[in-house]
Amino acid sequence: MSNYSIGEVAKKTAMTPSTIRYYEKEGLLPFVQRDTASRRTFNEVDLGFLEVIDCMKKSAIPVKEIADFMNLCVQGDSSLEQRLDFLTDHEQQLEEKIAELEDNLDFLRWKKWYYQRALEAGTEEANFLKDSRVVDPELKKEFERDVLHRKLKY
Numbered sequence: 001m002s003n004y005s006i007g008e009v010a011k012k013t014a015m016t017p018s019t020i021r022y023y024e025k026e027g028l029l030p031f032v033q034r035d036t037a038s039r040r041t042f043n044e045v046d047l048g049f050l051e052v053i054d055c056m057k058k059s060a061i062p063v064k065e066i067a068d069f070m071n072l073c074v075q076g077d078s079s080l081e082q083r084l085d086f087l088t089d090h091e092q093q094l095e096e097k098i099a100e101l102e103d104n105l106d107f108l109r110w111k112k113w114y115y116q117r118a119l120e121a122g123t124e125e126a127n128f129l130k131d132s133r134v135v136d137p138e139l140k141k142e143f144e145r146d147v148l149h150r151k152l153k154y
Contacts, residue, residue, distance in 0.1 A: 003041045027067035
């Protein structure tokens with residue numbers, strides 16, 4: 001199995017050496033070995049762990065929780081159920097966040113559609129009920145029917 005320096009790992013993972021050092025300092029890399037000159041050395045298994053850490057970090061899992069998960073990994077088979085539970089919990093949290101973001105995106109698309117319609121009409125009043133500043137509720141229904149259900153990208 002090949003060994004890699006921190007610089008080589010940084011290139012392979014698109015992480016900076018300082019990020020990798022930070023992860024080690026925070027306990028995310030409890031398995032990292034050092035050579036006789038006390039330089040960190042990494043192998044293919046370590047690269048796999050870094051991929052897990054990177055995914056968790058991008059999924060907004062706090063560093064402390066990632067460290068806890070990595071320590072479970074080091075424990076071996078005795079922690080399999082705990083690791084599965086951890087990932088199941090975070091999968092649910094991520095799915096909830098994605099649903100929230102999709103709702104936000106739908107709303108932004110609605111507003112974009114609304115302003116495009118006003119721009120084409122030359123006035124925002126085209127979106128209001130007659131003789132008022134209240135948005136015509138039928139417009140939202142039209143948007144949902146014509147845009148969201150056809151999954152057009154606005």
